[in-house]
Amino acid sequence: MMKGPIYSRIVKEGGAAVPAVGARQLSDQGEYPLGLLCCGRRSGTRGALAFAHAGNLVLTTSVLLPDLLQAYVLELGIVxxxxxxxxxMGASDNVCTIRPLVAALCFHQFFEGIGLGGCILQADxxxxxxxxxxxxxxxxxPxxxxxxxxxxxxxxxxxxxALVVVGILNAVSAGLLNYMALVDLLASDFMAEKLQNDMKLQTISYVAVVLGAGGMSVMAIWA
Incomplete structure (x- = not known):
C-alpha cells in the first residue's frame, strides 16, 4: 500500500490527455491499482502504476512529494x-586569502552540484x-x-x-543542509537493500563519508 501524498503527471490514453491523480483519489473513484510496473529507489513508493477503470487501462507515473521537496530544500540551502x-569573498581585498578560497570553493561547488543533480534526477x-x-x-x-x-x-x-545577519543566514543554510544530508540523503542510501546486504560496500561507504566530511572540514580552514 502506498504511503504519503502523491504527485502525478498528465498521461496519454488513446491519444487524449488524461489527468493522473494520486492513489487515494483513484481508490475513492473506484479505480484499483493493478500493481507497480517499475519501482524507484524507495521500493513500493514510486514508479509507474497501472489502474483499471471501466475496462480501460490508465498508466500513471507517480512520484512522492518528499522527493520533490527534497530537491527544493537542498537547492534553497545551497543558494x-x-x-x-x-x-x-567578493568584499575581501586580501589576495592571499582569495586565491586558496577560490580553489576550495570550486571543489566545494563541484560536489554540491553532484548531490543536487542526483536529487533533481530522482524527483523527475x-x-x-x-x-x-x-x-x-x-x-x-558569481x-x-x-x-x-x-x-x-x-x-x-x-x-x-553584518555579523548578526551573516550568522542568521549561515545558521539557516547549515540547518537545511545538515538535515538534508543526514535525514534525506545518507539515511536513504544507507538503508537501501543493496547496501544492507553487502558488508564490503557498507565499509567503503562509511569510509567515503568520513573522508568527505574530513575533506570539507579541512577546506573550512581557508573558507
Missing amino acids: VHSVVIRLS YEKKMKAIMVFFFSVTT FGIALGICLSNVYRENSPT
Whole structure:
C-alpha cells in the first residue's frame, strides 16, 4: 500500500490527455491499482502504476512529494549558503586569502552540484524545472561575488550588523543542509537493500563519508 501524498503527471490514453491523480483519489473513484510496473529507489513508493477503470487501462507515473521537496530544500540551502559565503569573498581585498578560497570553493561547488543533480534526477522534474534549478545553482556563486564587490565600500565583515545577519543566514543554510544530508540523503542510501546486504560496500561507504566530511572540514580552514 502506498504511503504519503502523491504527485502525478498528465498521461496519454488513446491519444487524449488524461489527468493522473494520486492513489487515494483513484481508490475513492473506484479505480484499483493493478500493481507497480517499475519501482524507484524507495521500493513500493514510486514508479509507474497501472489502474483499471471501466475496462480501460490508465498508466500513471507517480512520484512522492518528499522527493520533490527534497530537491527544493537542498537547492534553497545551497543558494543561501552560496550567496553568503561569496559575499564575503567578493568584499575581501586580501589576495592571499582569495586565491586558496577560490580553489576550495570550486571543489566545494563541484560536489554540491553532484548531490543536487542526483536529487533533481530522482524527483523527475520536467525539463523546464530542471533548467531553472540548474540556472539558480549556477548563478548564485558569481552573483554573491559580484554583490560583495559592489558592497565592498560599505560592507564591513566585522561590524555587529553584518555579523548578526551573516550568522542568521549561515545558521539557516547549515540547518537545511545538515538535515538534508543526514535525514534525506545518507539515511536513504544507507538503508537501501543493496547496501544492507553487502558488508564490503557498507565499509567503503562509511569510509567515503568520513573522508568527505574530513575533506570539507579541512577546506573550512581557508573558507
